[in-house]
Amino acid sequence: xxxxxxxxxxxxxxxxxxxxxxxxxxxxxxxxxxxxxxxxxxxxxxxxxxxxxxxxxxxxxxxxxxxxxxxxxxxxxxxxxxxxxxxxxxxxxxxxxxxxxxxxxxxxxxxxxxxxxxxxxxxxxxxxxxxxxxxxxxxxxxxxxxxxxxxxxxxxxxxxxxxxxxxxxxxxxxxxxxxxxxxxxxxxxxxxxxxxxxxxxxxxxxxxxxxxxxxxxxxxxxxxxxxxxxxxxxxxxxxxxxxxxxxxxxxxxxxxxxxxxxxxxxxxxxxxxxxxxxxxxxxxxxxxxxxxxxxxxxxxxxxxxxxxxxxxxxxxxxxxxxxxxxxxxxxxxxxxxxxxxx
Amino acid sequence: xxxxxxxxxxxxxxxxxxxxxxxxxxxxxxxxxxxxxxxxxxxxxxxxxxxxxxxxxxxxxxxxxxxxxxxxxxxxxxxxxxxxxxxxxxxxxxxxxxxxxxxxxxxxxxxxxxxxxxxxxxxxxxxxxxxxxxxxxxxxxxxxxxxxxxxxxxxxxxxxxxxxxxxxxxxxxxxxxxxxxxxxxxxxxxxxxxxxxxxxxxxxxxxxxxxxxxxxxxxxxxxxxxxxxxxxxxxxx
Amino acid sequence: xxxxxxxxxxxxxxxxxxxxxxxxxxxxxxxxxxxxxxxxxxxxxxxxxxxxxxxxxxxxxxxxxxxxxxxxxxxxxxxxxxxxxxxxxxxxxxxxxxxxxxxxxxxxxxxxxxxxxxxxxxxxxxxxxxxxxxxxxxxxxxxxxxxxxxxxxxxxxxxxxxxxxxxxxxxxxxxxxxxxxxxxxxxxxxxxxxxxxxxxxxxxxxxxxxxxxxxxxxxxxxxxxxxxxxxxxxxxxxxxxxxxxxxxxxxxxxxxxxxxxxxxxxxxxxxxxxxxxxxxxxxxxxxxxxxxxxxxxxxxxxxxxxxxxxxx
Numbered sequence: 001x002x003x004x005x006x007x008x009x010x011x012x013x014x015x016x017x018x019x020x021x022x023x024x025x026x027x028x029x030x031x032x033x034x035x036x037x038x039x040x041x042x043x044x045x046x047x048x049x050x051x052x053x054x055x056x057x058x059x060x061x062x063x064x065x066x067x068x069x070x071x072x073x074x075x076x077x078x079x080x081x082x083x084x085x086x087x088x089x090x091x092x093x094x095x096x097x098x099x100x101x102x103x104x105x106x107x108x109x110x111x112x113x114x115x116x117x118x119x120x121x122x123x124x125x126x127x128x129x130x131x132x133x134x135x136x137x138x139x140x141x142x143x144x145x146x147x148x149x150x151x152x153x154x155x156x157x158x159x160x161x162x163x164x165x166x167x168x169x170x171x172x173x174x175x176x177x178x179x180x181x182x183x184x185x186x187x188x189x190x191x192x193x194x195x196x197x198x199x200x201x202x203x204x205x206x207x208x209x210x211x212x213x214x215x216x217x218x219x220x221x222x223x224x225x226x227x228x229x230x231x232x233x234x235x236x237x238x239x240x241x242x243x244x245x246x247x248x249x250x251x252x253x254x255x256x257x258x259x260x261x262x263x264x265x266x267x268x269x270x271x272x273x274x275x276x277x278x279x280x281x282x283x284x285x286x287x288x289x290x291x292x293x294x295x296x297x298x299x300x301x302x303x304x305x306x307x308x309x310x311x312x313x314x315x316x317x318x319x320x321x322x323x324x325x326x327x328x329x330x331x332x333x334x335x336x337x338x339x340x341x342x
Numbered sequence: 343x344x345x346x347x348x349x350x351x352x353x354x355x356x357x358x359x360x361x362x363x364x365x366x367x368x369x370x371x372x373x374x375x376x377x378x379x380x381x382x383x384x385x386x387x388x389x390x391x392x393x394x395x396x397x398x399x400x401x402x403x404x405x406x407x408x409x410x411x412x413x414x415x416x417x418x419x420x421x422x423x424x425x426x427x428x429x430x431x432x433x434x435x436x437x438x439x440x441x442x443x444x445x446x447x448x449x450x451x452x453x454x455x456x457x458x459x460x461x462x463x464x465x466x467x468x469x470x471x472x473x474x475x476x477x478x479x480x481x482x483x484x485x486x487x488x489x490x491x492x493x494x495x496x497x498x499x500x501x502x503x504x505x506x507x508x509x510x511x512x513x514x515x516x517x518x519x520x521x522x523x524x525x526x527x528x529x530x531x532x533x534x535x536x537x538x539x540x541x542x543x544x545x546x547x548x549x550x551x552x553x554x555x556x557x558x559x560x561x562x563x564x565x566x567x568x569x570x571x572x573x574x575x576x577x578x579x
Numbered sequence: 580x581x582x583x584x585x586x587x588x589x590x591x592x593x594x595x596x597x598x599x600x601x602x603x604x605x606x607x608x609x610x611x612x613x614x615x616x617x618x619x620x621x622x623x624x625x626x627x628x629x630x631x632x633x634x635x636x637x638x639x640x641x642x643x644x645x646x647x648x649x650x651x652x653x654x655x656x657x658x659x660x661x662x663x664x665x666x667x668x669x670x671x672x673x674x675x676x677x678x679x680x681x682x683x684x685x686x687x688x689x690x691x692x693x694x695x696x697x698x699x700x701x702x703x704x705x706x707x708x709x710x711x712x713x714x715x716x717x718x719x720x721x722x723x724x725x726x727x728x729x730x731x732x733x734x735x736x737x738x739x740x741x742x743x744x745x746x747x748x749x750x751x752x753x754x755x756x757x758x759x760x761x762x763x764x765x766x767x768x769x770x771x772x773x774x775x776x777x778x779x780x781x782x783x784x785x786x787x788x789x790x791x792x793x794x795x796x797x798x799x800x801x802x803x804x805x806x807x808x809x810x811x812x813x814x815x816x817x818x819x820x821x822x823x824x825x826x827x828x829x830x831x832x833x834x835x836x837x838x839x840x841x842x843x844x845x846x847x848x849x850x851x852x853x854x855x856x857x858x859x860x861x862x863x864x865x866x867x868x869x870x871x872x873x874x875x876x877x878x879x880x881x882x883x884x885x886x887x888x889x890x891x
């Protein structure tokens with residue numbers, strides 16, 4: 001019995017992350033037409049924030065003198081001491097948790113601004129290229145610049161929910177994550193139904209018309225990218241806490257690809273599609289994780305085959321059903337035309 | 343028999359209808375000018391004949407064959423040369439390379455022969471043979487595009503505002519060349535022109551288009567004499 | 580200021596970046612989409628050569644023609660199956676880019692699967708290898724020139740010259756340049772535009788495969804090597820102007836040289852930057868180009884020239 005509940009709790013945690021990422025990319029690409037091929041970078045930004053700060057910030061409270069030891073070599077040790085300290089101070093633990101998630105989103109937003117600044121005014125292919133290579137650069141920096149997250153060691157993150165234990169802890173943690181994810185989804189959902197949302201679609205579809213109406217297209221794009229990156233950053237922070245460790249190689253471009261799979265299959269341009277796409281990927285991902293333990297040994301890593309299939313499916317969807325499972329409703333399109341012609 | 347016949351053509355872009363039933367015919371050795379106010383559908387008429395727009399209704403026949411549904415490059419191969427206002431040259435390539443491309447489908451000997459003819463017709467083109475097209479002036483470019491068209495030896499030329507943005511003296515030269523096309527090669531030429539007076543002066547027949555409909559069809563001299571129409575549409579006092 | 584070794588490294592590296600940049604610019608000119616799978620095509624070249632070396636004892640340099648063909652073939656296949664289909668359905672540039680990312684993931688993951696399986700068949704490692712032990716060297720005076728310098732320089736020079744002659748002196752080459760500028764006009768004049776695109780994609784893939792082989796002589800390779808190359812290729816192509824093959828050659832040289840020479844200078848005292856930060860150099864140049872001359876440096880020259888010359 002506990003096993004199934006455990007799986008559900010696990011699912012919920014992962015779904016929260018995927019949902020937030022999917023919502024953020026849908027906002028950027030689905031609504032505003034921004035090709036964010038560097039999504040992983042903003043996700044990593046939030047995660048690295050937690051990895052870089054959490055342990056170091058709380059260590060003195062736990063009675064550790066950082067000047068006396070090599071943080072990176074001993075970060076697991078520091079991490080567990082901090083977790084033990086947090087177990088006694090639940091209020092502080094939760095405050096730190098919320099604060100760092102917010103910090104993660106701010107870092108995400110900042111990176112969003114920084115990475116897009118050179119090319120937000122240019123054509124989308126330049127923007128696509130810029131975001132891809134910026135993500136690559138962040139990964140290299142994180143691998144080599146030890147003060148960030150200890151390079152190849154990775155940094156342990158303390159557990160803000162250690163005031164509980166066992167199953168209760170898992171449930172509480174998942175509940176927090178899911179609440180944050182749901183709130184994000186609902187807020188974005190309201191945002192896109194508002195006039196602002198229609199403006200985004202007008203920019204995506206009829207850029208010149210929108211400009212003629214006096215809208216500063218570049219500024220709006222920038223804002224949307226920052227908002228999307230903030231959400232991705234928050235997701236990254238949650239992920240960092242959940243996993244308990246932040247390692248640079250975990251934030252590979254493959255993650256960006258997966259978010260795109262979620263958004264395209266679910267249906268770009270509508271919030272429900274984002275939720276559905278994330279759900280579909282979640283099932284695929286978690287089922288495989290479980291299946292792997294039961295499968296006979298293959299001569300290669302099964303994950304790679306999964307990516308090949310996902311890539312093929314993505315291409316097929318792009319060719320045959322580009323609107324995804326849940327297409328933008330036609331009535332919404334009429335609304336846009338009205339808005340753009342006013 | 344006329345070379346090209348257009349019967350009751352209704353055409354436009356996507357769902358937008360521009361032409362509301364236009365008919366015309368043109369024979370070999372004839373210059374037909376299409377004139378009218380801005381937005382009346384002159385360019386659309388040429389584009390529709392060539393197959394670049396949406397045809398809602400009507401029939402287009404060339405040399406007795408129904409070509410209404412044919413694709414542009416098929417019509418090109420049949421002997422119709424369409425010279426749009428813009429985009430009819432490879433600006434990054436040299437003039438000689440543009441000519442080479444104009445004769446792309448010809449054999450080497452055919453190409454040399456036709457090239458000789460074309461350069462006889464437009465000797466000016468030899469002057470900027472090695473130059474890249476983007477360095478040429480508007481009038482010079484127009485000469486090159488006509489030379490390219492002549493190389494293909496079409497029976498029907500459709501020219502969309504060939505003198506647009508050209509200085510009057512150069513515009514006159516171009517118009518003279520168009521007359522020579524008729525006289526030297528016996529070609530049929532449909533000429534869309536903003537400068538109605540100049541066009542009427544060199545053309546045999548005229549079609550006056552207003553809001554996608556034909557308001558006058560007949561000889562150019564007749565149109566010039568019609569005071570009422572001339573005043574309304576041609577800016578003549 | 581620079582030792583011979585560093586210059587040699589710079590030349591060799593630039594050669595492969597040039598080859599990659601020419602290919603990227605070529606395919607960009609056909610569909611206006613930056614090919615994110617371009618780097619991985621280079622890795623296909625590496626693994627083709629490595630497999631032939633391990634299993635048949637063929638020297639990597641001898642595999643170059645085969646790698647060229649395979650890279651070109653793969654490139655054409657992706658064009659026909661993916662990009663052309665989406666393009667014909669009216670897919671936007673962004674849709675093509677998404678497809679490009681998907682193709683990239685498929686190729687890279689397949690390479691991983693290959694690199695997982697092959698060691699079991701051949702009892703050799705298929706990750707982290709280099710070709711440097713197969714290289715020859717020539718001593719000239721005090722300097723020792725590695726074979727890869729000579730082979731890559733000869734190959735790239737040969738390719739650039741042949742490409743130039745092909746594009747300017749042959750009818751089809753001229754038709755290619757025309758098609759790239761104005762495909763509909765070219766088509767009206769009877770040029771087979773599809774053929775032009777196929778040739779472009781084939782060349783691009785073949786060149787990428789060759790540059791992969793040169794890369795493998797310089798650094799340890801694995802399926803992830805391609806992704807890192809993308810950064811340099813984009814920088815080089817954008818620097819040269821995405822509409823300009825000569826620009827790609829120039830851009831490749833600039834990026835290649837500045838990276839090697841730059842990191843050499845920066846890694847010495849007093850800065851002492853770790854060589855692992857090499858990618859920061861092409862990245863910085865990429866950003867600078869975007870900020871100040873997004874159409875590439877060749878466009879700046881043109882503007883200065885046109886200033887007095889263009890008549891209206």
